[in-house]
Amino acid sequence: MFDREKWGEIMQSIGKNKLRTVLTGFAVFWGIFMLIILLGAGAGLRNGFSYNFKNTATNSIEVYGGQTSKPWNGLPANRDIQLTEEDVEALRNSIPGIQHISGSYRVWRGNSQLQHGMNYGSYNIRGVIPEHQQLQKQILVAGRFINEVDEEQVRKVILIADDARKELFKDEEPLDKWVNVNGVPFQVVGLYKFENSGEGGMMQRSPVFIPLSAAQRVFNAQRDVDEIMFSFSDASIVGAQMAQERALHTIARRHNFDPTDDRAIWLQNNVANVSTFNNIFNGITAFLWFVGIGSLIAGIVGIGNIMLIVVKDRTREIGVRKALGATPGNVVGQILMEAIFVTALFGYLGLALGVGLLELLASAIPGSEFFRDPTIDFSVAVRSLLALLVAGAIAGFIPARRAAAIRPIEALRDE
Numbered sequence: 001m002f003d004r005e006k007w008g009e010i011m012q013s014i015g016k017n018k019l020r021t022v023l024t025g026f027a028v029f030w031g032i033f034m035l036i037i038l039l040g041a042g043a044g045l046r047n048g049f050s051y052n053f054k055n056t057a058t059n060s061i062e063v064y065g066g067q068t069s070k071p072w073n074g075l076p077a078n079r080d081i082q083l084t085e086e087d088v089e090a091l092r093n094s095i096p097g098i099q100h101i102s103g104s105y106r107v108w109r110g111n112s113q114l115q116h117g118m119n120y121g122s123y124n125i126r127g128v129i130p131e132h133q134q135l136q137k138q139i140l141v142a143g144r145f146i147n148e149v150d151e152e153q154v155r156k157v158i159l160i161a162d163d164a165r166k167e168l169f170k171d172e173e174p175l176d177k178w179v180n181v182n183g184v185p186f187q188v189v190g191l192y193k194f195e196n197s198g199e200g201g202m203m204q205r206s207p208v209f210i211p212l213s214a215a216q217r218v219f220n221a222q223r224d225v226d227e228i229m230f231s232f233s234d235a236s237i238v239g240a241q242m243a244q245e246r247a248l249h250t251i252a253r254r255h256n257f258d259p260t261d262d263r264a265i266w267l268q269n270n271v272a273n274v275s276t277f278n279n280i281f282n283g284i285t286a287f288l289w290f291v292g293i294g295s296l297i298a299g300i301v302g303i304g305n306i307m308l309i310v311v312k313d314r315t316r317e318i319g320v321r322k323a324l325g326a327t328p329g330n331v332v333g334q335i336l337m338e339a340i341f342v343t344a345l346f347g348y349l350g351l352a353l354g355v356g357l358l359e360l361l362a363s364a365i366p367g368s369e370f371f372r373d374p375t376i377d378f379s380v381a382v383r384s385l386l387a388l389l390v391a392g393a394i395a396g397f398i399p400a401r402r403a404a405a406i407r408p409i410e411a412l413r414d415e
Helices: 004-015 017-050 087-095 148-152 162-169 212-218 237-255 272-312 315-323 328-364 377-404 406-413
Strands: 058-065 096-106 112-116 117-129 140-143 157-162 179-180 182-191 207-211 227-232 264-267
Touching: 017 058, 017 272, 017 328, 017 377, 058 237, 087 096, 087 212, 087 227, 087 237, 096 179, 096 212, 117 162, 117 212, 148 182, 148 315, 157 179, 207 212, 227 237, 237 264, 237 272, 264 272, 272 328, 328 377
Parallel strands: 117 207, 157 182
Antiparallel strands: 058 227, 058 264, 096 117, 096 227, 112 117, 112 179, 140 182, 157 207, 179 182
């Protein structure tokens, strides 16, 4: 492989046909470049949608109250189903393998105002219990989360995110300071990390958290909750379906509605959502591999065709070499080395440019819930290049065998 004479002949052959070599190599370059870009784009889409589950327990189900659409047991349709803390305890006792469960309440259905001094901001205020952090984990930057004492003593404490800190406190340290929540003072006890996925707009602001007991008492919510979320040990599709059915029948029995009424309550099964999401993106990834490999095959076919032309052009030279004692292995080796060299050179250039472009896009495009960090695993890139080299060797093998089969006497007669 490291025969200087062979490499000299390869370079001489490439040098005599620069344009042909470049055009052939470009097909390989473009094939692996497009494969890397397509896989990176697919990874960006997957990462973007995965980010929605980043801090949420994926082995969980969320329950929301709705409105009945069917009469049941003498009761009319169009009844509002208001969830309560009693529903939380009923689910805790009726679902096998339950790990964590939390009820939460949105103060004034999200249309709430925070004030500190002369600074104002509209935020979604959520009353939660300490167990909420095990289900939708907030990453604390400073201070603490809502704790059991806050809940039991109905303390007026609040946890805010960095966007609220900047808007309400500017450069001031927020911990232990007071903010007005719809005119009621609450003390800041914690600061958590929140990533804004867009510019401006109510929906891009962080929620802020207060104890559920304080939300219910201060804002006259009785024992109401808007959402119940629970996680369970059996995170299989079957286990999640069983937990969902048990939750549905428990709430239906407590609020006296038809369990088949799909508008009475809304359930979001995160196990099923994640499974559906993975199936969709596995299909997308398979399709991208199919398209990318198709581009690579086109390049490899080009390599094979050009090597056939090389063999034809060098028929007389090969005949002379065989007449002087060159073995079929020597001839095959030289043709294969040339094919592999061209494939490796242009394949590496395509790989390097593709990875470099993905890194540039990853740093230039802000992450969102739809597209984030469009990069691929280094091992995937290496395996793609190795597969390309194997394919290049296969593409060069047929022309090499043809060259080895040339009889010296016929080759010397070739015009």
